[in-house]
Amino acid sequence: MGEVEPAFIQDLQHRPKLTIIEAEGIPLIDLSALNSGSADAVSDASLVSDIGDACKKWGFFQVINHGVPLEKREKLEKAARELFDQPLEEKVKMRRDEVRVYGYYDTEHTKNVRDWKEVFDFTLQNPTIVPASTRPHEEHVVEWYNQWPQYPPQLREACEEYAEEVERLCFKLMELIALSLGLPTDSFNGFFKDQTSFVRLNHYPPCPAPDLALGVGRHKDGGALTVLAQDDVGGLEVKRKSDGEWIRVKPTPDAFIINVGDIIQVWSNERYESVEHRVMVNSKKERFSIPFFFNPAHYTIVKPLEELTSEDNPPKYRPYSWGNFLVTRKGSNFKKLDVENIQIYHFRVSESELANRFGKAVSVA
Numbered sequence: 001m002g003e004v005e006p007a008f009i010q011d012l013q014h015r016p017k018l019t020i021i022e023a024e025g026i027p028l029i030d031l032s033a034l035n036s037g038s039a040d041a042v043s044d045a046s047l048v049s050d051i052g053d054a055c056k057k058w059g060f061f062q063v064i065n066h067g068v069p070l071e072k073r074e075k076l077e078k079a080a081r082e083l084f085d086q087p088l089e090e091k092v093k094m095r096r097d098e099v100r101v102y103g104y105y106d107t108e109h110t111k112n113v114r115d116w117k118e119v120f121d122f123t124l125q126n127p128t129i130v131p132a133s134t135r136p137h138e139e140h141v142v143e144w145y146n147q148w149p150q151y152p153p154q155l156r157e158a159c160e161e162y163a164e165e166v167e168r169l170c171f172k173l174m175e176l177i178a179l180s181l182g183l184p185t186d187s188f189n190g191f192f193k194d195q196t197s198f199v200r201l202n203h204y205p206p207c208p209a210p211d212l213a214l215g216v217g218r219h220k221d222g223g224a225l226t227v228l229a230q231d232d233v234g235g236l237e238v239k240r241k242s243d244g245e246w247i248r249v250k251p252t253p254d255a256f257i258i259n260v261g262d263i264i265q266v267w268s269n270e271r272y273e274s275v276e277h278r279v280m281v282n283s284k285k286e287r288f289s290i291p292f293f294f295n296p297a298h299y300t301i302v303k304p305l306e307e308l309t310s311e312d313n314p315p316k317y318r319p320y321s322w323g324n325f326l327v328t329r330k331g332s333n334f335k336k337l338d339v340e341n342i343q344i345y346h347f348r349v350s351e352s353e354l355a356n357r358f359g360k361a362v363s364v365a
């Protein structure tokens with residue numbers, strides 16, 4: 001990528017500020033209690049409340065001593081560099097499209113503006129089963145398969161080993177999140193039995209106009225939880241809930257950045273919110289990152305959990321099909337649409353509807 005074409009240029013109000021706020025950063029949480037071997041470590045009370053506070057206040061936190069071996073992460077980071085270092089003719093041999101949705105891609109759009117990046121996606125469950133179309137109530141399913149390159153030869157093994165470790169961490173984090181919401185530890189496990197999780201290798205090349213373009217435009221992650229490994233360059237910005245300022249997430253060696261996705265926002269009936277984030281690019285340095293998107297089975301109907309709703313706190317979302325959401329989002333990756341793609345707020349019950357329901361409940365009582 002050389003010159004900045006118009007497709008990359010953000011609208012004025014979404015352009016990044018080059019003065020970076022690193023003030024009060026997202027919380028840093030030490031997970032060593034989880035790996036101490038004690039059977040009830042996951043119910044460590046202060047850990048649970050720290051996670052709950054971070055989810056509520058920020059929707060984002062970093063973890064250290066998370067149990068994912070550093071050598072597995074480094075092996076994948078090295079393979080990712082070698083992969084993106086290949087000539088474009090090689091990389092496009094495993095190009096993603098509407099049928100082969102995993103593989104290499106360099107023309108992704110977020111909110112209909114092109115991202116300054118190239119990516120390689122792979123799924124954990126190969127094949128991943130999803131609805132055959134974006135039609136509501138689609139009963140047929142299709143299989144989505146991985147595409148592996150010849151070079152670098154160790155990429156596939158590095159991907160699979162890394163994914164296995166991070167998946168384990170995701171299950172532990174979901175247990176901590178369940179406890180922080182006052183739910184039984186294993187409340188969420190069942191949703192991930194036939195998971196649609198996938199991992200993305202991101203490469204953000206140096207960009208001649210970091211004031212006009214973004215590596216990834218502002219967005220919320222649509223799944224349940226994201227576990228992100230970023231290198232030491234920096235660029236991820238999180239929209240601070242308290243004042244809407246964009247805050248840079250400072251790289252911490254060997255830490256993972258965790259964020260709550262839209263599904264946890266719905267399950268928790270907005271006790272925890274999925275927070276907007278974006279990636280700034282750099283005129284001198286390339287940057288690499290690896291998000292792991294932890295997603296439930298395609299047949300999951302996402303709705304606020306009964307235990308977390310009540311007459312005073314009625315469900316704020318209408319139930320929706322995760323498979324339909326995922327397939328609709330993936331389709332929108334491949335073309336620039338004239339309309340906004342599927343967003344979680346489309347399923348939000350309006351404040352006036354909520355007030356009406358509440359009013360009715362009161363008048364009946």
Ligand SMILES: O=C(O)CCC(=O)C(=O)O
Nearest residue numbers: 202216230236279289291
């Ligand atoms: O590269 C990053 O730091 C974050 C990427 C991201 O937010 C995403 O791919 O959803």
Ligand SMILES: [Fe+2]
Nearest residue numbers: 219220221277
């Ligand atoms: Fe994201």
